[in-house]
Amino acid sequence: MSFSTLVSDLTSRGSDRADVRSQYSRARSVASTAATSVSIAGDISSQLHSGYSHPLSRAWQAERQLTKSMLIYPLFISDQPDECTAIPSLPNQSRIGLNRLVPFLEPLVAKGLSSVMLFGVPLAPNAKDALGTAADDPDGPVIQAIRILRRRFRDLYICADVCLCEYTSHGHCGILRDDGSLNNEMSVDRISDVAVAYADAGAHCVAPSDMNDGRIRAIKLKLTAAGINHKVLLMSYAAKFSGCLYGPFRDAAGSCPSFGDRRCYQLPASGRGLARRAIRRDIAEGADIIMVKPAGQYLDIISDAKEIGSDLPIAAYQVSGEFAMIHAAAKAGVFDLKAMVFESTDSILRAGANIIITYFVPELLTWLES
Numbered sequence: 001m002s003f004s005t006l007v008s009d010l011t012s013r014g015s016d017r018a019d020v021r022s023q024y025s026r027a028r029s030v031a032s033t034a035a036t037s038v039s040i041a042g043d044i045s046s047q048l049h050s051g052y053s054h055p056l057s058r059a060w061q062a063e064r065q066l067t068k069s070m071l072i073y074p075l076f077i078s079d080q081p082d083e084c085t086a087i088p089s090l091p092n093q094s095r096i097g098l099n100r101l102v103p104f105l106e107p108l109v110a111k112g113l114s115s116v117m118l119f120g121v122p123l124a125p126n127a128k129d130a131l132g133t134a135a136d137d138p139d140g141p142v143i144q145a146i147r148i149l150r151r152r153f154r155d156l157y158i159c160a161d162v163c164l165c166e167y168t169s170h171g172h173c174g175i176l177r178d179d180g181s182l183n184n185e186m187s188v189d190r191i192s193d194v195a196v197a198y199a200d201a202g203a204h205c206v207a208p209s210d211m212n213d214g215r216i217r218a219i220k221l222k223l224t225a226a227g228i229n230h231k232v233l234l235m236s237y238a239a240k241f242s243g244c245l246y247g248p249f250r251d252a253a254g255s256c257p258s259f260g261d262r263r264c265y266q267l268p269a270s271g272r273g274l275a276r277r278a279i280r281r282d283i284a285e286g287a288d289i290i291m292v293k294p295a296g297q298y299l300d301i302i303s304d305a306k307e308i309g310s311d312l313p314i315a316a317y318q319v320s321g322e323f324a325m326i327h328a329a330a331k332a333g334v335f336d337l338k339a340m341v342f343e344s345t346d347s348i349l350r351a352g353a354n355i356i357i358t359y360f361v362p363e364l365l366t367w368l369e370s
């Protein structure tokens with residue numbers, strides 16, 4: 001670090017004057033010793049502070065910069081057509097009914113929104129049962145939303161999350177045996193039917209988040225049998241970790257399990273090897289996109305996914321808990337919201353993702369404008 005960059009670093013960090021003065025004199029004494037002991041010509045490779053305080057020269061350091069086309073915005077579609085209810089644990093996010101969907105999205109599409117991920121929220125009494133029947137109800141929120149969006153927004157890319165937990169009475173991501181454990185075979189059969197129903201309604205991409213073994217292959221086979229495989233991408237939530245970052249989502253979607261937890265089908269936080277196996281397995285089964293979720297706490301897994309799936313797009317889901325944490329910390333004055341959001345998305349891109357699913361999409365569309 002040269003003397004002048006050290007000083008400009010110190011001043012730009014906003015230290016107060018006295019502080020800067022004392023650090024300045026310390027820097028000067030360091031610099032003067034350095035000047036006598038280091039030959040400038042002999043050690044050029046140690047000089048990394050070559051003037052990147054300018055925003056453009058900072059931007060040039062990035063392998064990839066965030067663009068609007070990398071973003072997918074998650075939406076909670078309610079079965080109550082006129083609903084537009086704020087979700088308390090997810091700042092600025094709402095549950096939206098079918099009648100509110102187009103006016104809600106119009107300004108975002110005008111700002112460059114390119115893709116959404118749909119989650120259905122059945123609120124009607126008796127909407128939930130043991131088989132998650134409402135998941136592929138042709139009049140249900142997801143299938144209807146897909147049809148409306150395809151008709152109204154010609155260029156919008158529509159992804160549909162595929163799972164049963166929003167629709168099952170027990171809140172688990174599949175069909176259960178009498179002893180309460182997941183019946184993998186029945187679950188995969190049901191999940192793959194739901195995926196085909198969403199694809200058939202016009203979803204460009206189906207994204208199974210249930211984690212049942214063998215679902216990627218089953219979905220591919222059924223899409224092929226239905227003659228629509230050529231129209232739809234299959235995005236696998238391949239490396240999905242169980243933890244405490246999904247709480248606000250479960251509030252929003254009403255998908256909290258009524259007993260037990262998701263530990264038998266979601267990965268343990270420490271399970272890097274398991275995640276690598278799941279990524280390899282899902283690629284072998286025919287996944288077109290590999291997703292890692294959550295994002296910020298699992299950057300190494302994103303980088304593993306990029307290495308293992310070097311020929312596939314890699315998506316990262318900055319989940320509800322990450323979003324809520326960043327909001328809460330910004331509100332508490334820990335940092336500036338915008339600066340932190342870009343720091344988080346830069347980290348996700350640096351780790352190797354090229355698609356980011358995040359609740360910050362509306363803000364990012366505004367910030368990426370300038």
Ligand SMILES: NCc1[nH]cc(CCC(=O)O)c1CC(=O)O
Nearest residue numbers: 163209210245246249319320321
């Ligand atoms: N299969 C449900 C599902 N799909 C996406 C998320 C999490 C998204 C978020 O927290 O933002 C979850 C929650 C869960 O596994 O309980």
Ligand SMILES: [Zn+2]
Nearest residue numbers: 163164165173
């Ligand atoms: Zn689920």
Ligand SMILES: [Zn+2]
Nearest residue numbers: 163173209210
């Ligand atoms: Zn799930």
